[in-house]
Amino acid sequence: MAIAYRQQVDDDTEFALWRIEETAEELYKQLQLDDAEKAFTKQLSKSKRYLHWLGTRVLLRKMLRTDEYIDCKIDAHGKPYLVSLPYHISLSHSFDYAAVMISKSGQVGIDIEQIKEKVERIAHKFMRPEEQAFIDQQHKIDHLYVCWCAKESVYKCYGQKEVSFADNIFLQPFDYANEGALQATLDKDTINFNFTVNYLKYEDYMIGYVKA
Template sequence: MAIAYRQQLDDDTEFALWRIEEEADELYGQLQLNDEEKAYVDKLSSGKRHLHWLGTRVLLRKMLRTDEYIDCKVDSHGKPYLVNLPYHISLSHSFDFAAVMLSKSRPVGIDIEQVKQKVERIAHKFMRPEELAAIKPERKIEQLYVCWCAKEAVYKCYGQKEVSFADHILLQPFDFQHHGVVDARLKKEDINLPYEVNYLQYEDYMVGYVKG
């Protein structure tokens, strides 16, 4: 399967979605991996987790348009980075999709989630009371997923642990559209960072993406 959706945000920032329809062997055959990565893949159980890891790496390779080995590692906070290429990256996946965001100039964050009713049961865990009060009854589930994806994207863009979605990432009220913007702010101790988070409803998935 080719790239399902791709959007250029500015001269050096873009993101793309890959619909994972391949078997693991087919994805594996499109990658160049070192011994450490091969050992990691071998430890992954077959199924979605296996396909997600392979799918994000295949999409990363397609977006970078290279046949060379891509040294992609994860730092102590769990944030992926490229060792020898001048890009900030963010990776995400959900069910049948992988997502990758790239920028040469600024940190980025992306999250993709399949929209399901269960989010309503856990909304109080990642949203503040005033954020929940601003959710409108119409398209409530979609709005909750916008909030989750926006906060996850900000968290990934910031790139450090010990950030609470409810306590430290604050969202302004927004009018839900299929493609829109949410103003967010990360406030923790002496940190106070504004973010303009974009979101996109793609089929039955929600995507949140942000530049630092």
């Protein structure tokens, strides 16, 4: 399977989606892994998480246009980074899709989620009452997923643990559309950052992405 969707965000930044239709063995053959990565993948074997891990790495390789080994590590906060290549990266996955965002000029964050009704039941856990108040009731589920993906992408872009979606990431009111942008603020301790988060509905998935 080739890249399913690709979007240039600016001259130095892009993201792409990979629809995972391959077997784990087919994806694995497209990668070069070191001993630690091989040991890690054995722990994930035969799980959906294994396919997701492989899918994001294959997509990253395609976006960087290389067949060489890519040294992709995870820092103490769980944020992925490239050891020897000049790109900031963010990885996400949901059901049949892997998503990767790369940039040479700024931190990035991306989140992809398959749209499901259950988000309504947990909205109070990641949204403040004033945020829930601006949700379009005609597009409630989609609108809630934009909010989730926006907060998740901000969280990934910031790249630090112990951030509460409800208490530290605030969204300005915005009207729902199938594609658009919104304003978000991360406010925690002495940190106060403003973000413009873009979003896109793709098939039955919602994607949020941001560059700092």
